[in-house]
Amino acid sequence: MFRPLCPLKILIKTHQINNFMISNRFPSLKVIKVAEPRRISTISNKAFVKSNRHEISNRKKFRQINPPPSILREIEALGLGKPRRTKTSRFATKVAIVGRKKLENKLGNLKVEQEKLELPHLSFFAGAKIPSSFPPERVSEVAFVGRSNVGKSSLINALADTTVVRTSDKPGLTRQINFYAAGKIFNMVDMPGYGFAYVKEEEKTQWRELMETYISTRKTLRKIFVIVDARHGIKLADVEFLEVLDKKGVEIQIVLTKCDMVIPPDLARRYVVVKEKLQHYKNVADDPLMVSARKKTGILKLRKEVLRTVDALEKARQAIQKKSVLIENDIIKGRLNENCVTKKR
Ligand SMILES: Nc1nc2c(ncn2[C@@H]2O[C@H](COP(=O)(O)OP(=O)(O)OP(=O)(O)O)[C@@H](O)[C@H]2O)c(=O)[nH]1
Numbered sequence: 001m002f003r004p005l006c007p008l009k010i011l012i013k014t015h016q017i018n019n020f021m022i023s024n025r026f027p028s029l030k031v032i033k034v035a036e037p038r039r040i041s042t043i044s045n046k047a048f049v050k051s052n053r054h055e056i057s058n059r060k061k062f063r064q065i066n067p068p069p070s071i072l073r074e075i076e077a078l079g080l081g082k083p084r085r086t087k088t089s090r091f092a093t094k095v096a097i098v099g100r101k102k103l104e105n106k107l108g109n110l111k112v113e114q115e116k117l118e119l120p121h122l123s124f125f126a127g128a129k130i131p132s133s134f135p136p137e138r139v140s141e142v143a144f145v146g147r148s149n150v151g152k153s154s155l156i157n158a159l160a161d162t163t164v165v166r167t168s169d170k171p172g173l174t175r176q177i178n179f180y181a182a183g184k185i186f187n188m189v190d191m192p193g194y195g196f197a198y199v200k201e202e203e204k205t206q207w208r209e210l211m212e213t214y215i216s217t218r219k220t221l222r223k224i225f226v227i228v229d230a231r232h233g234i235k236l237a238d239v240e241f242l243e244v245l246d247k248k249g250v251e252i253q254i255v256l257t258k259c260d261m262v263i264p265p266d267l268a269r270r271y272v273v274v275k276e277k278l279q280h281y282k283n284v285a286d287d288p289l290m291v292s293a294r295k296k297t298g299i300l301k302l303r304k305e306v307l308r309t310v311d312a313l314e315k316a317r318q319a320i321q322k323k324s325v326l327i328e329n330d331i332i333k334g335r336l337n338e339n340c341v342t343k344k345r
């Protein structure tokens, strides 16, 4: 029979070999149970629960924020948040109307007068991968920055009511600084994103350097719109970029986008949290704007802000007046023609 010289200590994983069988067959072997996988899993479970508890408490904290009624009113009036009802039966419409009345009783008048403004026709005229490719500084510019896939390009499209700017649901589509001319009045500049994207780290570093060079050297740059996802708020990558921007002394405006994906009370809470975070910066306007490029809500307000920044608000107002006069004339002419036709008949 096999006899070990000294009592052997064998480390056996309990889930692999049956202890009982081993100790029966080889009584001289001392089997020591170590590293029970179940125990490990319970420990890691505990750690997981702990970390989860922390997350839950953060969410709870967020839910405990009591947003001011004025913000809630603005969100409801502009139809900014995630729609409550998706079904469009007659019953659902009735419920929605009753719900709206209830909200009006709670928050006050929900009707808002918004100035209908339009941007001049948008066209792509230059793309730059290196600073020497920047086009000449002729007219005022506004730039759009933010994390990859946050919706910068979509927002430019929504602002100009066009589809000229390419968008994608995959982070990292815009890979150079793209210049779009709004008529001959001003330029809108679409930037690559920062943070996560399906590109190499080296390329992202290059984008970052390119953006920083543009921001610090461009004399015609009037304002930077930093686009933030309303679902997530200001992330670490945003904070890092905002700190760099703030030091450069350029005016900054935060825009919360994808608001159509957040329910109104949470959107109001997000607004409060973001506003609070902006107090630290010198050059950041402390009132974030809220929009949805997909639903085109909140766009008129942002459009007005863009036009005001590039001193084109008056021109846009005049263009709208001219357009409405032309439409009126057309209608009158149309009526006259109709009258002529009926008389001839
Ligand atoms: N629901 C919703 N989706 C949006 C909105 N804006 C953009 N998206 C979607 O978000 C995705 C990314 O949009 P892009 O405009 O390409 O984002 P980007 O910031 O330009 O992305 P990069 O160029 O990769 O940095 C697309 O699938 C859009 O359809 C919005 O307001 N609401």
Ligand SMILES: [Mg+2]
Residues within 6 Å of the ligand: 152, 153, 154, 166, 167, 173, 174, 190, 191
């Ligand atoms: Mg883009």
